[in-house]
Amino acid sequence: MSLAVVEQAPGHHEGAEEPDYIRGKSGVMSWVLTLDHKRIALLYLATVTLTFFLGGVFALALRTELLVPENGIMDAMTYNRMFTLHGVTMVFFFMIPAIPGVFGNFFLPIMIGAHDVAFPRLNLASYYLFLAAVCLGVWGMIHGGTDTGWTFYTPYSTTTTTTVLPILAAAFVNGFSSILTGVNFIVTIHTLRADGVHWMRLPLFIWALYGTSVIQVLATPVVGITLALCAVEHFLGTGIFDPARGGDPILFQHLFWFYSHPAVYIMVLPAFGVASEVVGAFTRKPLVGYRMIALSTFGIAFVGFLAWGHHLFTSGQSAVDAGVFGFLSMLIGIFTSIKVFNWVASMYKASIVMTTPFMYALGFFFLTVFGGMTGVALATISLDVHWQDTYFVVAHFHFIMAGAVVLMFLAALHYWFPKMFGKLYAEGPAMVGAVLVILGFIGTFTPQFFLGNEGMPRRYYSYPAHFQWLHVASTIFAYILFLGLLLTLVNLIVALVSGEKAPNNPWGAPQYEWDIPSPPTEHNFPATPVINRDPYEYRGEGIIENAH
Amino acid sequence: MHTETIDHGNAEKPPHLRFQFSDSARQFHAAKFGMWLFLGQEVMFFSALLCAYAYYRNQFPVAWSMASHHLNTTFGLLETINLLFSSFTVALAIHFVRLGKRTITSVLLFVTLACGILFLVMHSYEYYTEYHEGLLPGRFFHPEAGWHMPMESAMFMSCYFFTTVLHSIHVLIGVGVLGVIMVFNMKGKYSPAYYTHVEIGGLYWHLVDLIWIFLFPLYYLVA
Numbered sequence: 171m172s173l174a175v176v177e178q179a180p181g182h183h184e185g186a187e188e189p190d191y192i193r194g195k196s197g198v199m200s201w202v203l204t205l206d207h208k209r210i211a212l213l214y215l216a217t218v219t220l221t222f223f224l225g226g227v228f229a230l231a232l233r234t235e236l237l238v239p240e241n242g243i244m245d246a247m248t249y250n251r252m253f254t255l256h257g258v259t260m261v262f263f264f265m266i267p268a269i270p271g272v273f274g275n276f277f278l279p280i281m282i283g284a285h286d287v288a289f290p291r292l293n294l295a296s297y298y299l300f301l302a303a304v305c306l307g308v309w310g311m312i313h314g315g316t317d318t319g320w321t322f323y324t325p326y327s328t329t330t331t332t333t334v335l336p337i338l339a340a341a342f343v344n345g346f347s348s349i350l351t352g353v354n355f356i357v358t359i360h361t362l363r364a365d366g367v368h369w370m371r372l373p374l375f376i377w378a379l380y381g382t383s384v385i386q387v388l389a390t391p392v393v394g395i396t397l398a399l400c401a402v403e404h405f406l407g408t409g410i411f412d413p414a415r416g417g418d419p420i421l422f423q424h425l426f427w428f429y430s431h432p433a434v435y436i437m438v439l440p441a442f443g444v445a446s447e448v449v450g451a452f453t454r455k456p457l458v459g460y461r462m463i464a465l466s467t468f469g470i471a472f473v474g475f476l477a478w479g480h481h482l483f484t485s486g487q488s489a490v491d492a493g494v495f496g497f498l499s500m501l502i503g504i505f506t507s508i509k510v511f512n513w514v515a516s517m518y519k520a521s522i523v524m525t526t527p528f529m530y531a532l533g534f535f536f537l538t539v540f541g542g543m544t545g546v547a548l549a550t551i552s553l554d555v556h557w558q559d560t561y562f563v564v565a566h567f568h569f570i571m572a573g574a575v576v577l578m579f580l581a582a583l584h585y586w587f588p589k590m591f592g593k594l595y596a597e598g599p600a601m602v603g604a605v606l607v608i609l610g611f612i613g614t615f616t617p618q619f620f621l622g623n624e625g626m627p628r629r630y631y632s633y634p635a636h637f638q639w640l641h642v643a644s645t646i647f648a649y650i651l652f653l654g655l656l657l658t659l660v661n662l663i664v665a666l667v668s669g670e671k672a673p674n675n676p677w678g679a680p681q682y683e684w685d686i687p688s689p690p691t692e693h694n695f696p697a698t699p700v701i702n703r704d705p706y707e708y709r710g711e712g713i714i715e716n717a718h
Numbered sequence: 719m720h721t722e723t724i725d726h727g728n729a730e731k732p733p734h735l736r737f738q739f740s741d742s743a744r745q746f747h748a749a750k751f752g753m754w755l756f757l758g759q760e761v762m763f764f765s766a767l768l769c770a771y772a773y774y775r776n777q778f779p780v781a782w783s784m785a786s787h788h789l790n791t792t793f794g795l796l797e798t799i800n801l802l803f804s805s806f807t808v809a810l811a812i813h814f815v816r817l818g819k820r821t822i823t824s825v826l827l828f829v830t831l832a833c834g835i836l837f838l839v840m841h842s843y844e845y846y847t848e849y850h851e852g853l854l855p856g857r858f859f860h861p862e863a864g865w866h867m868p869m870e871s872a873m874f875m876s877c878y879f880f881t882t883v884l885h886s887i888h889v890l891i892g893v894g895v896l897g898v899i900m901v902f903n904m905k906g907k908y909s910p911a912y913y914t915h916v917e918i919g920g921l922y923w924h925l926v927d928l929i930w931i932f933l934f935p936l937y938y939l940v941a
Contacts, residue, residue: 242913260855279738282736285737285738286737287738288738288748288752289748289752290736290738292752306821315903326880349756349759352755352757353752353756353759354752356755357748357751357752357755360748360751361739361748362738362739362748363750364923379915387755387758387759387762388759388762389762390759391759391760391762391763392762392763392765392766394763395763395766395767395884396765396766399770399880402880403856406855406856406857406858406877407856408856408858408876408880409855409856409872409873410770410873410877410880411874412856415856415857415869415872416777416778416869416870416872416873417774417873417875418773418774418777421769421770421773424769425766426771428766450834451839480808482821501899641931693737698740
């Protein structure tokens with residue numbers, strides 16, 4: 171046993187069996203006012219599942235409309251609102267909070283040997299700010315939604331007659347949820363590591379959350395104030411971004427992307443963290459390049475702040491600026507490659523256990539490599555001028571940002587499901603779901619690379635008839651993706667209701683969190699543990715066959 | 719500085735110590751560290767506005783200086799002195815709460831709070847005069863014809879109003895926070911062993927003060 175006990179935990183009586191965190195307390199109030207990081211994680215899980223579904227419905231509506239070159243199931247204005255709401259919902263209400271909110275909250279304290287996060291009340295406040303943002307957003311959608319695109323570019327966003335204000339307010343409030351979560355996580359990692367968890371023993375998921383939190387704290391306020399400026403301008407005509415009053419819309423783009431470019435790393439770094447955990451668990455040997463994977467996280471987080479200008483290559487930027495921004499953007503490709511090479515090296519000559527989370531990780535590697543390489547191509551100015559605002563960009567960021575995050579969210583959900591709920595899911599349907607989701611994703615967006623390269627602009631309602639077969643292919647795979655997600659959802663719900671009881675470590679994984687009961691007790695550990703080994707030190711215990 | 723350490727497990731835990739922390743010193747450090755990170759966030763919040771300020775001042779130097787001359791420098795200076803003084807009193811409050819002097823701490827917190835309210839009153843008066851002179855931002859910008867103010871001065875007023883109103887909201891929040899801390903202090907919640915709220919409330923107040931130290935010369939003293 172690697173976790174030694176030194177100190178009595180609160181509420182723990184000698185010899186008494188502490189109930190798990192789900193059964194420990196009952197009643198609605200014990201959930202809505204809970205301060206337990208694990209219960210807050212489940213509140214996040216319920217909410218992001220709904221927002222993901224909502225964003226998915228918008229996406230399917232878009233793809234269905236694009237089956238025909240013109241006048242499908244909706245008019246052009248509805249289409250504009252749909253792509254805006256799809257973007258807003260997926261970016262602000264799913265991808266930014268999903269992995270940190272659910273798995274970060276649940277596992278960060280456990281993985282560093284702590285009883286909870288540093289500020290449990292602030293944690294609950296973060297959740298309610300997020301929920302308030304979702305409610306505001308949905309309220310805005312019900313009252314007509316907006317057609318600005320999730321980027322809210324001025325001067326269109328300050329003059330549109332659609333319901334843009336509640337959506338801006340929702341993004342603003344959501345930002346504060348994200349900032350407070352970031353503050354909480356950083357302080358927790360600094361002050362609540364158990365004895366023995368020194369910096370080079372932090373699980374890589376924790377390093378990823380640390381990098382994410384730094385970006386959340388430093389970048390989010392900038393977009394907060396920018397959206398506030400935008401809202402005030404819409405409301406009062408203050409003119410900050412209005413050329414008619416001497417304002418400059420390009421300033422909005424700079425301020426917006428100063429956050430929103432790092433924000434893609436808020437979304438994808440936690441996904442990278444999950445990938446490290448999944449590879450570490452199923453390769454049955456210590457992870458290769460722990461230090462490099464950890465450090466490259468900060469390379470991405472740091473350079474991510476200096477790359478925003480690549481969104482403005484065609485906005486009248488000087489050639490020198492564009493060159494510098496292009497070069498810096500390519501550096502991110504190097505840091506990401508360091509991670510990918512180490513993951514692949516970890517798989518080399520390993521006794522890989524092929525499970526659903528690992529399947530998702532494989533799909534994730536494919537999307538990351540191709541999404542990443544097209545990103546380097548897009549950072550090349552001369553190519554970008556051709557691809558700017560086409561489906562090529564849409565396909566690129568859906569591969570690296572959306573696909574990577576969704577696949578690793580699902581990987582994390584399957585990987586940690588037995589620990590979170592104490593139940594095992596059926597491997598067969600889960601694997602079929604994973605294959606459908608991965609194929610669906612690749613199939614939906616690969617045709618869009620071709621479309622973009624041939625000149626199909628993003629956000630267009632109609633297109634020339636000879637593009638139709640590519641659009642139809644994209645839509646068919648989008649439905650396959652949806653089918654895969656549906657199967658996954660049903661399978662996990664069945665597992666929740668009637669799944670077999672999970673042992674503490676069904677995967678035989680080496681990481682710390684598998685040493686405690688499934689599901690964990692209210693305070694995670696009966697007493698503060700002392701951890702005396704590295705997180706990826708594979709011990710050859712409990713192979714997966716035992717679990718099924 | 720409070721550095722008392724609790725023996726693991728053996729000694730009785732003080733009532734303010736939350737279950738996730740092993741000792742008071744670490745809990746205190748966490749609260750302070752969290753506040754510093756939050757202040758970092760606040761700096762980024764205002765820096766975007768300063769960025770807009772720098773850009774437009776560079777674009778419209780003449781309009782900028784003309785509009786600036788219509789701000790009330792005397793009031794701005796008094797507000798600055800007032801806030802600097804309140805920073806001093808809140809620092810003293812932290813000093814005395816460490817020594818366990820409850821009454822004087824309460825008095826100092828009250829003085830700080832009063833300075834905050836005085837600042838808000840003075841600034842409201844400034845807004846009131848600017849309203850009467852037609853010096854409002856954007857489409858509400860209608861200065862007297864004799865002043866020959868270029869249209870771009872409206873941009874100065876936009877930046878000025880947005881930044882200072884945001885700052886005033888921070889002062890208002892600070893007043894509320896210090897008020898709650900003062901009440902807690904009067905009820906005897908703090909002691910030399912536990913005064914975290916006073917310390918981090920003070921940190922927040924210093925930041926509010928610091929931001930004004932930047933805003934005052936940038937808006938009132940443009941040559």
